[in-house]
Amino acid sequence: MTAPAELSWEALAVTTPLPEFVDEPLTRTDFVRYQGASGDLNPIHHDEQYARAAGFPGVFTVGMLPAGILGTYLADLFGPESIRRFRVQFREQSWPGDVLTYRGVVVGREERDGERLVTLELEVVRQTGGVHAKGWATVACGGAA
Amino acid sequence: MPLDPSYEGRTYPPTEPYRVGREKIREFTEAIGAEDQAYLDPEAALKLGYPDVVAPPTFAVLLTNSGIRQLLDDPDLGLDFSRVVHGDQRLQHDRPIHAGDVLTCRSTVEQIMSRGGHDFLTARTEVFDEDGERVVTGWSKIVVRGE
Numbered sequence: 084m085t086a087p088a089e090l091s092w093e094a095l096a097v098t099t100p101l102p103e104f105v106d107e108p109l110t111r112t113d114f115v116r117y118q119g120a121s122g123d124l125n126p127i128h129h130d131e132q133y134a135r136a137a138g139f140p141g142v143f144t145v146g147m148l149p150a151g152i153l154g155t156y157l158a159d160l161f162g163p164e165s166i167r168r169f170r171v172q173f174r175e176q177s178w179p180g181d182v183l184t185y186r187g188v189v190v191g192r193e194e195r196d197g198e199r200l201v202t203l204e205l206e207v208v209r210q211t212g213g214v215h216a217k218g219w220a221t222v223a224c225g226g227a228a
Numbered sequence: 229m230p231l232d233p234s235y236e237g238r239t240y241p242p243t244e245p246y247r248v249g250r251e252k253i254r255e256f257t258e259a260i261g262a263e264d265q266a267y268l269d270p271e272a273a274l275k276l277g278y279p280d281v282v283a284p285p286t287f288a289v290l291l292t293n294s295g296i297r298q299l300l301d302d303p304d305l306g307l308d309f310s311r312v313v314h315g316d317q318r319l320q321h322d323r324p325i326h327a328g329d330v331l332t333c334r335s336t337v338e339q340i341m342s343r344g345g346h347d348f349l350t351a352r353t354e355v356f357d358e359d360g361e362r363v364v365t366g367w368s369k370i371v372v373r374g375e
Binding site: 106113116117119120121122123125127133136137138146147148150151152154155157158159163164166167168169170171172173 | 252255256258259260261262264266267276278282284285286289290293309310311312313314315316317318319320321324373
């Protein structure tokens, strides 16, 4: 897959924002499907009684689900083989029914080892404006000239 | 009870080899709502130069989680699972994981610290293929909430 023209190396100046992606509301089914697929079966994300006993109002999102969607968002923009480094830091929890927006901005560019690399700052934001996760990624954006 | 900082630097034995399957990649891909054909269609992956379907970038946590599991299962470290939350995840890819890879993980406790009544533990997990080449490195920071 080739990145669309508007995401070319030439066009990705520092401070260039990436197009936003607004996902469907989160459901418990999303959590369970992700937990089954990933093998992370922490009951705090699907067992209401367990979550309450641990001091939470109920089950909350398994963070690697939005992190995975964030990685997909990047892969859709830059190509599935482009991601070199990816980091996500979990901030406030997100809950069933939350609508998450995925967005990012270019914060750096460099050519290294024959690759053009773009550094991005990313955010996953709840409908309340609260930040669910902050992210950082380095993606390859074509070979060096 | 705070985590014992002397666990910093402890390494765990390599995990059993994990064979990456096409259908596992498909299941994971669907769970994160991805649709790229490189994850789903071997022909599409071949055109990109890979021997089989590639895994989405965060598929690597299936492997790095096995490192965390070694820590959670270590009775001496005494992690209380119900107090553990995932704080931060870093991944550094040397190449994409693809179906057919046979992968082994080696994990190290990189840092243990206490702050504000909570404990923070960072584990580094390196994932190697059958040829002993590193494929991806993950750093997982977990938070053990205080009483």
